[in-house]
Amino acid sequence: MTRNATLTQAPRRSLVDSAIEQIRTQIESGAWRVGERIPKEQELADLLGVSRNTTREAIRVLSHAEVLEVRQGDGTYVRLNVDPTEVMRRVSRSSLHDHFELRAMLEAEAARRAATQRSDADVIKLRKLLKVRGNQEDHSRLEKFVDADIAFHSALASVSGNTALIELYRYFSQAIRSGVWSVLDEVDLPEPALEAHEAIVDAIERKDAEGAALAVREVVGPLIKALADRS
Amino acid sequence: MTRNATLTQAPRRSLVDSAIEQIRTQIESGAWRVGERIPKEQELADLLGVSRNTTREAIRVLSHAEVLEVRQGDGTYVRLNVDPTEVMRRVSRSSLHDHFELRAMLEAEAARRAATQRSDADVIKLRKLLKVRGNQEDHSRLEKFVDADIAFHSALASVSGNTALIELYRYFSQAIRSGVWSVLDEVDLPEPALEAHEAIVDAIERKDAEGAALAVREVVGPLIKALADRS
Known part of the structure; x- marks a missing residue:
C-alpha cells in the first residue's frame, strides 16, 4: 500500500x-x-x-x-x-455456558415444533444426516465431524418451519463453531453420543413434542452441566 | 446541504x-x-x-x-x-406469527430457568411490575401500557440469569414493538390478560419450571393461534 x-x-x-x-x-x-x-x-x-x-x-x-x-x-x-450488531456482539461475549444453553433452548423448541410439523420425508432426511454424522471416531478429521453435526442440527431447526427460528439457529450454530472446537479439544467434557441424537428423531417420528424437547435437553444437558461446574 | x-x-x-x-x-x-x-x-x-x-x-x-x-x-x-445484521434482517422479515412464536419460545425457556434461579426479591420485583402493567384500560395511553408490558417481560427474561438470552430477548421485545402496536390495533386479536401473566409469576414463586414455561405458552398461545388462523 x-x-x-x-x-x-x-x-x-x-x-x-x-x-x-x-x-x-x-x-x-x-x-x-x-x-x-x-x-x-x-x-x-x-x-x-x-x-x-x-x-x-x-x-x-x-x-x-x-x-x-x-x-x-x-x-x-x-x-x-436496538442495534442488532451490538446485540449479537453481546451475545457472543456471554460465557460458553450461556451460549450453549441458549442454543439448547432454541433447539428444544425447534424439536417440539418439528414433532408436530414433520413430514415422512423430514424423518428420512434427519435419519440420513444422523448416519453421516455417526460418532466422532467415524471421521478421519474433526472438522468433517463438526460439519456433519451442524448439518444435522440445522436440518432439525428447518423442520420447525419457523423462519425466524431457522435464521437465528443458523447464526448460533455457525457462531458457536469455534466454541464446539474448543469443547471437543478438552477431554474432560462429554461429547453428545449418537444414541442420544437418535432419541430426538424417534420422538419427532412418533410426533411426541414433549419427548422431542426432552431428548434435546438430554443431548446437551451433560455438556451444559460440565460447563457450569467448570466455571 | x-x-x-x-x-x-x-x-x-x-x-x-x-x-x-x-x-x-x-x-x-x-x-x-x-x-x-x-x-x-x-x-x-x-x-x-x-x-x-x-x-x-x-x-x-x-x-x-x-x-x-x-x-x-x-x-x-x-x-x-454469518453476518449478524443480515440474520436479524431476515428474522425481522419473517411473518408476525413466526416472530411472536420465537419470542414465546425464548420467554418460555426464560421462565423455566427463572423458576429455578429466582430469589425472593425477584418475585417481589415481578409482582410490582405486573401491578404497573395492569390491563390496557388502566392506562390513558396505549404507549404507556406497551412500555409497562415490555418492562415486565424483560424483567422475566433477566431473572433467567442467562446473558445471551437476556440480550436476545431485549432485542426482540424492542424490535417487535411495532408488531405489538399493530396487533393491539386489531380488535379481533386477543389481548393477553393480567391473570394469565399472574400465573407465570405464581409458577416462578413456587419454583415450578414446567408450570412457568406452560404459563408463558398460555399467555401467548391464543395470540399466536389467531395470527396462524389469519394467514
Whole structure:
C-alpha cells in the first residue's frame, strides 16, 4: 500500500466506534426516539466532538444495521432503538455456558415444533444426516465431524418451519463453531453420543413434542452441566 | 446541504450493498473461509466490479459487523461466516406469527430457568411490575401500557440469569414493538390478560419450571393461534 493510500484511509476505528457508541446511547436512552429525525451532519459532528467524515461513517454503519435511515434530501431518522450488531456482539461475549444453553433452548423448541410439523420425508432426511454424522471416531478429521453435526442440527431447526427460528439457529450454530472446537479439544467434557441424537428423531417420528424437547435437553444437558461446574 | 457536500458524499447505498452482498456470498458459500485472508483492496474492487471507495466502505461495514477483520499492515481476514445484521434482517422479515412464536419460545425457556434461579426479591420485583402493567384500560395511553408490558417481560427474561438470552430477548421485545402496536390495533386479536401473566409469576414463586414455561405458552398461545388462523 502506498503512503498516499494510507493518507486517504478512513478515520481510525476507535473514533468511528466512539461516535457509533454515542449515537447508540442517545437512542437507547430514549433521547432520540424511533421515528424521530436526528441532528444534521455538521451539528451531529459538533455534538459528538468528531469530524464530519467520522460522523458520516458512523451514520453509514448504523444505517446498514437498520438503526438509522437516511432519507435523501430530508434527513436521518431513527428506525430501531436496538442495534442488532451490538446485540449479537453481546451475545457472543456471554460465557460458553450461556451460549450453549441458549442454543439448547432454541433447539428444544425447534424439536417440539418439528414433532408436530414433520413430514415422512423430514424423518428420512434427519435419519440420513444422523448416519453421516455417526460418532466422532467415524471421521478421519474433526472438522468433517463438526460439519456433519451442524448439518444435522440445522436440518432439525428447518423442520420447525419457523423462519425466524431457522435464521437465528443458523447464526448460533455457525457462531458457536469455534466454541464446539474448543469443547471437543478438552477431554474432560462429554461429547453428545449418537444414541442420544437418535432419541430426538424417534420422538419427532412418533410426533411426541414433549419427548422431542426432552431428548434435546438430554443431548446437551451433560455438556451444559460440565460447563457450569467448570466455571 | 451545499452542492460541494453532495459531491463528496458516499457512493450510492445500492453499490455498497451490492458489494457487501457479493463478499457475503463468497463467505457463506465457503469460497472464503473463517481465518482466511481475502484479496487486497484493488483486486477485490476488480472482482466486485466497483470502485476502491465502494470496496473500502463495504469492508468497513462488514468489519463493524465482525464478519471481517482488518489487520493493519497485514490484510483483511474472514472472522465469521454469518453476518449478524443480515440474520436479524431476515428474522425481522419473517411473518408476525413466526416472530411472536420465537419470542414465546425464548420467554418460555426464560421462565423455566427463572423458576429455578429466582430469589425472593425477584418475585417481589415481578409482582410490582405486573401491578404497573395492569390491563390496557388502566392506562390513558396505549404507549404507556406497551412500555409497562415490555418492562415486565424483560424483567422475566433477566431473572433467567442467562446473558445471551437476556440480550436476545431485549432485542426482540424492542424490535417487535411495532408488531405489538399493530396487533393491539386489531380488535379481533386477543389481548393477553393480567391473570394469565399472574400465573407465570405464581409458577416462578413456587419454583415450578414446567408450570412457568406452560404459563408463558398460555399467555401467548391464543395470540399466536389467531395470527396462524389469519394467514
